[in-house]
Amino acid sequence: MSDNPHSHLPDSFIDFLNRNGLDPSIYAVQSIPRYIRYYYYYLIIHSLRSVERHIDCKPQKVEWLPGFFAIPAHVQIAGSKSYRDGKIYGMDAASGAAVMALNVSAGDHVLDLCAAPGAKLCMLLDILGDSGSVTGVDIARHRLAACRTMLQKYALGDRCRLFVADGTLFSLLPSEGHFKLTYANKYEEKTDIYKEWTPKRSWKERKRSSRARNVSASQLVPRAQEAELIFYGPHSGVVGISRTELFQIASGSGPFDSGYDKVLVDAECTHDGSIKHIQKFEHWGWNTLERRVLDAQRTDVLTYLQLQLLTNGFRLLKVGGSLVYSTCSLTVAQNEDVVEQFLSGNTSAELQEINAAAKWPCKIGRLPKTLRFDPLTSQTSGLFIAKFKKLAL
Numbered sequence: 001m002s003d004n005p006h007s008h009l010p011d012s013f014i015d016f017l018n019r020n021g022l023d024p025s026i027y028a029v030q031s032i033p034r035y036i037r038y039y040y041y042y043l044i045i046h047s048l049r050s051v052e053r054h055i056d057c058k059p060q061k062v063e064w065l066p067g068f069f070a071i072p073a074h075v076q077i078a079g080s081k082s083y084r085d086g087k088i089y090g091m092d093a094a095s096g097a098a099v100m101a102l103n104v105s106a107g108d109h110v111l112d113l114c115a116a117p118g119a120k121l122c123m124l125l126d127i128l129g130d131s132g133s134v135t136g137v138d139i140a141r142h143r144l145a146a147c148r149t150m151l152q153k154y155a156l157g158d159r160c161r162l163f164v165a166d167g168t169l170f171s172l173l174p175s176e177g178h179f180k181l182t183y184a185n186k187y188e189e190k191t192d193i194y195k196e197w198t199p200k201r202s203w204k205e206r207k208r209s210s211r212a213r214n215v216s217a218s219q220l221v222p223r224a225q226e227a228e229l230i231f232y233g234p235h236s237g238v239v240g241i242s243r244t245e246l247f248q249i250a251s252g253s254g255p256f257d258s259g260y261d262k263v264l265v266d267a268e269c270t271h272d273g274s275i276k277h278i279q280k281f282e283h284w285g286w287n288t289l290e291r292r293v294l295d296a297q298r299t300d301v302l303t304y305l306q307l308q309l310l311t312n313g314f315r316l317l318k319v320g321g322s323l324v325y326s327t328c329s330l331t332v333a334q335n336e337d338v339v340e341q342f343l344s345g346n347t348s349a350e351l352q353e354i355n356a357a358a359k360w361p362c363k364i365g366r367l368p369k370t371l372r373f374d375p376l377t378s379q380t381s382g383l384f385i386a387k388f389k390k391l392a393l
């Protein structure tokens with residue numbers, strides 16, 4: 001066996017890490033614990049013993065992150081009764097930290113701009129309980145449909161709306177703004193008022209959705225108005241309002257009185273911080289790494305997208321509200337560089353200290369107040385987190 005702990009990695013990946021100032025020993029960590037999160041309700045009401053029985057091991061409490069437990073990496077939870085019954089789900093602790101950084105409080109209206117497949121969205125809803133709302137947006141319809149299935153499995157969809165839309169253009173205001181009836185919609189057809197959500201859509205709604213899908217496919221980017229509502233819960237603020245009210249557009253650059261209290265931009269990235277993802281290339285073939293991770297052109301496209309997502313998420317934020325930007329890449333280009341570019345173009349944005357992080361096992365990023373989790377330091381997957389506040393100008 002080779003003494004070099006990185007011998008399993010191809011030279012091109014080592015070059016990529018060196019170019020990005022990343023320490024290859026991060027990837028020498030062959031496995032990190034698997035993390036599970038208990039649903040709040042379950043944690044309070046039931047003994048944890050039944051979960052231990054179902055997964056046949058004793059989960060270790062993650063002291064720095066409420067509700068999270070570590071189990072050995074080889075333990076599979078998907079077949080367990082606790083998982084099937086919706087009492088636990090798998091979620092990396094660093095992802096949990098990104099949600100905690102947002103500091104969501106009762107009554108908040110939260111926007112999750114890259115929501116699918118939805119682990120963070122579920123945690124947000126679980127924290128909010130029976131107040132506020134979460135609006136989940138994702139451009140990938142099939143991924144957002146999986147998120148909808150997850151909401152139903154864990155019975156967390158009560159206060160959630162899901163839109164298939166381009167997060168760089170999404171413009172719909174939170175549900176609380178919809179209760180003000182406007183002159184125009186007093187005269188709207190009764191049929192246009194949203195009733196309780198059902199998986200069976202009316203003929204009119206199916207036609208509208210299919211039109212939106214066709215338009216999206218024929219354009220590179222759908223327009224904000226073409227956001228497609230694929231799910232809403234009974235208390236998400238949708239039932240009883242009209243389509244015109246729901247599709248109120250926040251036009252211009254804001255600030256809006258009725259913006260979101262909190263915004264999460266968990267942006268699309270190269271996923272190079274995830275050891276599990278990088279290990280997959282041993283099966284996919286290291287030659288595909290070039291196209292999926294290393295290609296500089298792809299990084300340029302991604303950093304442009306990340307900046308647009310961050311900028312639009314911030315546009316939809318209320319003055320005084322907070323936004324968390326996270327990626328599971330560890331490259332400076334997709335993290336600190338994006339943050340710097342964003343700050344230089346947005347004078348009302350202030351980078352914030354993440355107070356909860358005092359006890360987190362992570363490093364400070366290249367910019368003060370930003371955080372980096374990595375497998376070596378944190379025993380978690382790699383994740384970058386930055387938090388911003390919107391100032392009144």
Ligand SMILES: C[S@@+](CC[C@H](N)C(=O)[O-])C[C@H]1O[C@@H](n2cnc3c(N)ncnc32)[C@H](O)[C@@H]1O
Binds near residue numbers: 116118
């Ligand atoms: C890192 S994943 C998000 C993971 C998610 N937050 C979770 O916790 O499960 C990034 C997501 O961004 C979505 N995405 C990519 N481009 C987008 C865009 N322009 N607008 C909205 N979502 C986009 C992808 O489809 C993908 O689901």
